[in-house]
Amino acid sequence: MDKTKIVSIEDRIPKLKEQRRKKANRRLVMVLILFFTMILFIIYFQSPLSKVKNITVSGNESYTEEEIERHSGITTQDNIWKMDSEKAQQVLEKLPEVDKADISVRLPNTVTIKLIEHEKLAYLSEGSDFHAVLESGKILEKGLADEMPVNAPILIGFKEGKALDEMIASLETLPGEILSTISEIHYNPSETDAYRIHLFMNDGYEVNATLRSFSDKMIHYPSIVSQLKLTKGVIDLEVGSYFKAYEAEEAEEVEIEKES
Known part of the structure; x- marks a missing residue:
């Protein structure tokens, strides 16, 4: 067997081990990032930050902002991710003056209600x-x-x-x-x-x-x-x-x- 080839392979073994170690470290870092991200999300969902803090209303001429908030059913006690925005939209569009209603979330805890009223x-x-x-x-x-x-x-x-x-x-x-x-x-x-x-x-x-x-x-x-x-x-x-x-x-x- 050619000794030069054997030496060449032996020289490569430490490099292969180093590459495997780096890959393992990268995987560990990704797992840790994913783990801490999940922890942060759990903390966020359990904290007051996940509750609706602000409700902004635009496009309303026939109703006050307070009346629109009351009709929508959205309150500052609602979790911003658990509120039923589709149902609130359907309720608002049943108002005779309202043609279209759009409800969106602006992070971290603001709900935006945009209305288009009938002329x-x-x-x-x-x-x-x-x-x-x-x-x-x-x-x-x-x-x-x-x-x-x-x-x-x-x-x-x-x-x-x-x-x-x-x-x-x-x-x-x-x-x-x-x-x-x-x-x-x-x-x-x-x-x-x-x-x-x-x-x-x-x-x-x-x-x-x-x-x-x-x-x-x-x-x-x-x-x-x-x-x-x-x-x-x-x-x-x-x-x-x-x-x-x-x-x-x-x-x-x-x-x-x-x-x-």
Whole structure:
């Protein structure tokens, strides 16, 4: 047997032992790290740090933060990892004003609740109260007593039913810049038209219309007004389009310019 080869192998034996020892040490370090990490997690779960300390709420307009916290069922006594955020989300989304709710955890102990509420398209006048009408068609039972809403049209004379449903569907299709020009919408049915309405606009005009064609014709309102040269009066959109100035005896026809 070649002695040089035997010597070469013998020289390599200490190096192999050293490599095995280093591998064993690395494994021991990994085990120790894993062990202490588990210990830290156990301590964390058993300590007050794992309990909810802060609850932040955003996107809420119809409810206070305290009301949202109460509806969600999440409290500062809950373990941040054991709370049922999915159930809390479902409960919040059952509130008539809430469209979507998102609940997330921000370490170490903060719960974040983000809401998206239904848009309030109008307010239904009932006596001295104003009930918000949501884009979903739902009328909120909770009214704004003795408080005049200013950010949406006021509906007067409407009740739940086909006319109100048609009204809400029409308002949903109008651009925001036109919706914001409407002050009041009165339900004013006649013998020939059960869907007749009368509008008072924020810019001083009045509009007669029917819900059957209201959204199609009202979208041209800015174009119609631009032709009137600030002369105030009543715009009739029921059949064709006519305008009668307050001081005039006869109505003059106004042609609607179609917008591309």
